[in-house]
Amino acid sequence: MIQFDEINSNNASKLLRVNTPKSVFELYSSSYIITEEQKAFYSSNGFVVLRDVVDNEQLNFIRKIMEAAVFIRKGKDERELKDKTPYEQSFLQCGFLCWDFPAVKEFVFAKRFAGIARDLMSANGARLWHDQALFKEAGGRHTDVHQDSSYWPIAEPLKTTTMWLALNDVPEEKGCLYFFPDSHNKQREYVDIFKNPHKPEVIKDIQPVYTPLKAGDATFHSGLTYHGAGSNRTKEMREAMTIIYIADGNKFNANDPRNATHKSCDGLKHNDIINTRYTPRLI
Numbered sequence: 001m002i003q004f005d006e007i008n009s010n011n012a013s014k015l016l017r018v019n020t021p022k023s024v025f026e027l028y029s030s031s032y033i034i035t036e037e038q039k040a041f042y043s044s045n046g047f048v049v050l051r052d053v054v055d056n057e058q059l060n061f062i063r064k065i066m067e068a069a070v071f072i073r074k075g076k077d078e079r080e081l082k083d084k085t086p087y088e089q090s091f092l093q094c095g096f097l098c099w100d101f102p103a104v105k106e107f108v109f110a111k112r113f114a115g116i117a118r119d120l121m122s123a124n125g126a127r128l129w130h131d132q133a134l135f136k137e138a139g140g141r142h143t144d145v146h147q148d149s150s151y152w153p154i155a156e157p158l159k160t161t162t163m164w165l166a167l168n169d170v171p172e173e174k175g176c177l178y179f180f181p182d183s184h185n186k187q188r189e190y191v192d193i194f195k196n197p198h199k200p201e202v203i204k205d206i207q208p209v210y211t212p213l214k215a216g217d218a219t220f221h222s223g224l225t226y227h228g229a230g231s232n233r234t235k236e237m238r239e240a241m242t243i244i245y246i247a248d249g250n251k252f253n254a255n256d257p258r259n260a261t262h263k264s265c266d267g268l269k270h271n272d273i274i275n276t277r278y279t280p281r282l283i
């Protein structure tokens with residue numbers, strides 16, 4: 001049974017209908033300027049840590065709407081952590097929230113975050129691939145190492161990036177992400193983190209970089225970067241919201257039978273430009 005301090009079955013839907021404050025809209029439409037150093041770091045390491053992407057004041061509102069959305073999706077699941085599958089013990093995963101909850105849509109469609117993604121991918125524009133909340137329960141298992149692109153039917157995986165925004169403080173012991181620097185340039189290897197996780201050979205000699213975050217900080221990582229997360233050894237939920245972007249112009253690769261049915265590519269044929277109703281251009 002998941003529990004949040006202020007969210008419960010009586011107020012979750014109501015909270016999601018509260019008007020978004022003006023200051024939050026202003027944040028969504030403002031730019032976060034990344035430096036040349038940060039861009040170069042991302043390009044050579046495959047990830048970057050960005051501080052204060054969201055200020056504390058706005059984060060309080062954003063955190064509440066994400067908690068309410070996760071509560072609505074997962075609140076009825078009364079299983080204890082130990083009764084879940086190993087994959088489910090790694091996180092409460094809630095995808096495509098923006099299509100169910102208008103307040104989440106405002107966040108996911110924000111030009112501020114899409115602008116960072118566009119600049120890091122050195123693209124002309126950025127499209128939404130999908131959003132997902134990833135909340136790791138107290139005592140939650142580690143997240144197995146993988147490359148996100150293994151699960152996506154996208155022709156140019158380097159032109160994809162994930163923003164992982166910390167909604168509360170995420171020190172190492174709460175299950176922060178870690179990345180294998182420069183691993184986006186290594187050979188790809190499918191890791192089935194749902195049923196058969198393993199550590200890929202190609203990264204066995206690379207030291208991972210842990211990225212503890214303060215609430216409001218974010219990491220961005222490419223779809224080719226090998227990464228994982230530690231277990232949550234605290235008594236608090238680890239709360240993260242992610243948005244995954246693709247460079248405008250990226251194409252659908254239907255050849256891989258594992259992932260050719262992805263919802264975001266609904267109706268596309270092999271080699272079509274990805275431009276479905278789930279993947280609007282955000283900037």
Ligand SMILES: O=C(O)CCC(=O)C(=O)O
Pocket residue numbers: 090091134136143148162164177227228229240242
């Ligand atoms: O949140 C986690 O534990 C893993 C996140 C992840 O793998 C991702 O966002 O690509």
